[in-house]
Amino acid sequence: MGPTPHPAVSALLETPWTGRLRPLFEGNNISFAIGFKHINYVAEAAVLSHFRAVGLAAGDLYRRFGLGFDIVDIHSRLAALLAVDDEVEAVVTPATKPGDERLRFKVELYVERDGKRIKCAGSTVRVVLRVDDHIKAEEAWPEGIERFTAARLGTGERRDIAAAPAPYGEFTAGRGTNADPVLTELVGDTNAFGWRWRMPYFYCHFNERVQMSGFLRVMEEIEDLFLADRGLAIKEVLDTRGWIPVVTQSRIEILDETLMEEELYTVYTVEDVFKTLLYSTRMDCYVLRDGQLVKTATGTITHGYLHESAPNEWAMAEFDAATVAALSTPRAVAS
Numbered sequence: 001m002g003p004t005p006h007p008a009v010s011a012l013l014e015t016p017w018t019g020r021l022r023p024l025f026e027g028n029n030i031s032f033a034i035g036f037k038h039i040n041y042v043a044e045a046a047v048l049s050h051f052r053a054v055g056l057a058a059g060d061l062y063r064r065f066g067l068g069f070d071i072v073d074i075h076s077r078l079a080a081l082l083a084v085d086d087e088v089e090a091v092v093t094p095a096t097k098p099g100d101e102r103l104r105f106k107v108e109l110y111v112e113r114d115g116k117r118i119k120c121a122g123s124t125v126r127v128v129l130r131v132d133d134h135i136k137a138e139e140a141w142p143e144g145i146e147r148f149t150a151a152r153l154g155t156g157e158r159r160d161i162a163a164a165p166a167p168y169g170e171f172t173a174g175r176g177t178n179a180d181p182v183l184t185e186l187v188g189d190t191n192a193f194g195w196r197w198r199m200p201y202f203y204c205h206f207n208e209r210v211q212m213s214g215f216l217r218v219m220e221e222i223e224d225l226f227l228a229d230r231g232l233a234i235k236e237v238l239d240t241r242g243w244i245p246v247v248t249q250s251r252i253e254i255l256d257e258t259l260m261e262e263e264l265y266t267v268y269t270v271e272d273v274f275k276t277l278l279y280s281t282r283m284d285c286y287v288l289r290d291g292q293l294v295k296t297a298t299g300t301i302t303h304g305y306l307h308e309s310a311p312n313e314w315a316m317a318e319f320d321a322a323t324v325a326a327l328s329t330p331r332a333v334a335s
Contacts, residue, residue, distance in 0.1 A: 005144025036247035046090035066137035156256030252299035
């Protein structure tokens with residue numbers, strides 16, 4: 001047997017946390033519902049609260065020990081609507097296994113509906129403590145925390161490209177004056193959409209790298225751009241069909257570090273359309289380094305639409321033929 005872990009580390013690995021949280025008003029974009037990004041934010045807030053409760057708050061980890069709190073994988077399944085005024089009961093259950101090098105937590109979010117406790121979402125969250133050489137740690141690391149630390153969040157796979165990168169700017173793949181040659185090569189003839197954009201400081205943390213919430217924002221942004229590109233812009237679909245977008249599951253994994261102000265090449269690929277009710281897409285993110293593309297994040301998300309069958313009563317909308325065709329048919333790339 002090895003050394004006895006510090007009590008705070010033992011509590012982090014063994015003791016569940018339960019608390020009450022509220023989603024941010026910012027996440028109320030459609031009707032009175034909270035969107036998938038902010039549901040993931042609540043799961044993140046719950047894990048951060050668990051760290052605080054055991055005496056290892058994110059700020060203290062950084063200041064005292066030179067360790068950055070990084071969520072590197074979040075997988076969420078959304079089971080019921082979360083409303084803007086809901087108070088959420090969040091339950092964090094440690095789920096790290098012996099030998100794991102990432103801290104793992106199960107997060108369950110519950111709300112009250114007509115006197116009943118309803119589960120609105122469940123997430124699996126993995127955390128790495130990133131060693132920061134730019135800060136002088138005040139104390140030695142608590143016993144037992146070392147195996148969850150890393151000098152880097154990962155080493156993403158590299159791929160060569162034939163296309164010459166375009167000058168800086170916001171680009172999409174394949175059409176018009178904003179066509180980007182690297183994105184066009186990445187997308188090819190697949191059923192995908194590409195977007196290139198500079199990562200701003202407010203998507204980042206610890207002075208240098210994009211954090212998980214930043215990639216959740218990228219996923220939301222590229223979905224919006226993709227739908228507009230396919231003739232299914234959110235506002236138009238709302239106005240003409242009364243459909244609101246809904247997410248049933250999402251996952252993002254960070255594979256390598258994306259640095260502040262690097263340009264992110266994001267490819268959004270339609271993988272499947274299920275029974276005219278749901279469609280699944282994959283997001284792959286790259287940065288350009290030393291003439292190669294480095295894959296820094298990947299994720300999946302499943303969408304459908306709801307329509308209001310009666311006041312404040314929502315049901316799944318069935319895709320019509322035009323919607324299925326728009327989602328299923330690759331856009332032609334201009335020559």
